[in-house]
Amino acid sequence: MSDNPSSNRRRTPIWLAIANALRNDISEGRYAPGDKLPTESRLSDRFGVNRHTVRQALSHLTEEGLVRSRRGAGSFVAATPTDYPIGKRVRFHQNLRAAGRRPDRKVLLIEQHAASKGEAAALNIQTGEMLCYYSGLSYADGQPVALFETLFPLTRLARIEAALAECDGITEALRRVGVEDYTRASTRLTAVLADATQALHLQIREGDPLLRSTALNVDPAGVPVEYGRTWFAGDRVTLTIED
Amino acid sequence: MSDNPSSNRRRTPIWLAIANALRNDISEGRYAPGDKLPTESRLSDRFGVNRHTVRQALSHLTEEGLVRSRRGAGSFVAATPTDYPIGKRVRFHQNLRAAGRRPDRKVLLIEQHAASKGEAAALNIQTGEMLCYYSGLSYADGQPVALFETLFPLTRLARIEAALAECDGITEALRRVGVEDYTRASTRLTAVLADATQALHLQIREGDPLLRSTALNVDPAGVPVEYGRTWFAGDRVTLTIED
DNA sequence: TGATAAGATATGTCTAGTTGTATAGGAAAA
DNA sequence: TTTTCCTATACAACTAGACATATCTTATCA
Structure with a gap:
């Protein structure tokens, strides 16, 4: 504050x-979450220092989680970590909207394949039954938060493939094929490191920590309707376990 | 030195x-040989990066020979370096189309001359009988693949000259002059180095390796209808010998 | 039915701007 | 003297947009 850069004390x-x-x-709202900060070049002009000195300041703020920069694009004010409750009902879009944030998703791939032994066991079906594989990205306020890949049994949910392509979320798609409600039967969590592809999708660095969730959702009758894995960007989400 | 311990990844x-x-x-079969990949635009959306970054990835795969792209058309999974089967029936255009590639040809020269002693022997005719000399270039997906020069006996195929000029391929031209079918009687292969003229036509460098094929085609009665030599650009084609 | 023209797509190329990284060196403090 | 902080320069990697050019599709007309 009262420090003079030219002072030798x-x-x-x-x-x-x-x-x-x-x-x-940032805290005074001059730069809002998601805003682009001035370029390092302009900042170094504004503060009258070398660009590297600005970079050290930015790198400090990045470690604090307050700033996020993308090579070639610029530096941006980071969105606050998303609090993500995990309990009987896990609804990504509803959770985010309830937290006052803007949810979005991007489809990476929707396709069919036959269930492997492990997949069949998880969904309690026969090996070789057809599954719908659905992978994509979840965003909060335009920032990628999670990468997911999930499986739906096609014998139970014949039209899920089209529904997933057209609807905005899993809850909606399941409702369209007749599953009015579903609950979380099990959730397993581990921490892993992001590989190059995951890092790319989540716009983080290879080797950054991820929170991996393996979950099974069942309909009111207890029949499995969805089995999937989700990788959360560790610094953008906080998982909260509910009863 | 170690300003950021976590940046050493x-x-x-x-x-x-x-x-x-x-x-x-591609290796998992999601995109099969000959398939069109998503456009650069869609890929850059899917991976969340700039189109130029996708282009660099594609150009890498192109150098590996795994992908080929055509301006205005798209990028395609390469069907190996033109696999060119040599057997009883050698049909350049049909072979290429079967491999999912776009065949084309360019006429260099069509003219008549009298058969030399060697040419007469190859085609089993009299020295001095008139021949049609036909030379040109064969393309796959717009890339020159082979340079050929071939001879047709005019006593057997009077109007072949006009047919060659108008038709898109030898098979078609022969059919127009009454040769409904023909088969390969013999094929001899050697490796040679490209001279300046050949290199120019094939868009390679002088001294690059060429595969030279000397072949005789005969009609169903065993009468020679075509005798020619073809120079294949060594790195753009793989010859497969069939039974 | 076939040919042609126009518009929409898709890749190729170019220019400019921004962050990431590496190297080298100087000035002041420990 | 050594260490830390800052400056200076250069280049690599990625983004952003604009435009050129080739191809494909569709509409239109004869």
Whole structure:
């Protein structure tokens, strides 16, 4: 604050002062979540320092989780971590909307294949029965939060493939094929490291930590309707376990 | 030195990750040989990167020989370097189309001359009988693959000259002059180096390897109808010998 | 039915701008 | 002297947009 960069009695390093100034700008709403910050070049002009000094400030804010930068695109104010409750009912879109955030999703692939031994066991069906494989990305406020791949038994849900392609979410698609309600039967969590493909999709770095959830959803009669795995970007989501 | 302990992870470049993902899709049969890949635009959406980054991935796969792209048309999974079966029936256009590629040809020269001693012997006719000399280039997906020069006996096929000029291929031209079918009587193969003229036509470098085929085709009665030599660009074609 | 023209798509190329990384060096503090 | 902080430069990797050019599709007309 009262530090003068040209003073030789400098208590705080220049980069820290810059980081504080930027953090202040953000907290005061001068830069809102999702906004693009000025380029490093412009910031180094504004603060009258070398670009590397600005970079150190930005890298500090990045580690704090306040800023996220994309090579070639710029630096952006990060959205706050999404709190993601896991309990009897897990509804991605509803959860996010309830938290005042804008949910979205992107379809990567929808296709059919025959159930392997493991998949059949998980869904409690016969090996070789047809499944619908559905993978995609979940976004919160335009920021990728999770990568999922999930399986639906086609013998139970014949028209799920078309429904998934047309609807905005799994809940909606399941309702269209006659599953009015479903609940979470089991959830298993582990931590893994992102491989190159996952990192690409989630816009994080290879080797960054992911939270992997393996879950089974069943209809009111207890029949499995969906079995899937989800990889959450570790720094963008907080999972909360409910009773 | 170690300003950021977590930054020592070696990161796969984005384009490489995309190339790997696509190669994986191809090897798993998601895109079969000859299939059209999604457009660069769609791929850049799917991977959440700029189109240029996708282009670098595709160009990598192209150099590997796994993908071929045609301006205005799209990118396609390569059906191996033109696999060219040599057996009883050798039909350039049909072979290429069966491999999912786009055949084309360019006429270099069509003229008449009297048979030399060697030519007469090959076609089993009298020295001095008139021949039709036909030379040109064969293309696959717009890329020159082979240079050929071939001879037709005019006493047997009077109007072949006009037919060659008008038709799209030898099979078609022969049919028009009454040869409904023909088979390969003999094929001899050697490897040679491209001279300056050949290199120019095939868009390769002088001294690059060529596969030279000397072949005789006969009609169902065993009468020679075509005797020719073909120079294949060695790196653009694989000859397969059939029974 | 077939040919042609026009429009929509898709790849190829070019220019410019932004962040990421590596290297080297100077000035002040420990 | 050594370490830390900052400057300076150069290049690599990725984004962004615009435009050129080839191809495919569709509509239209004869």
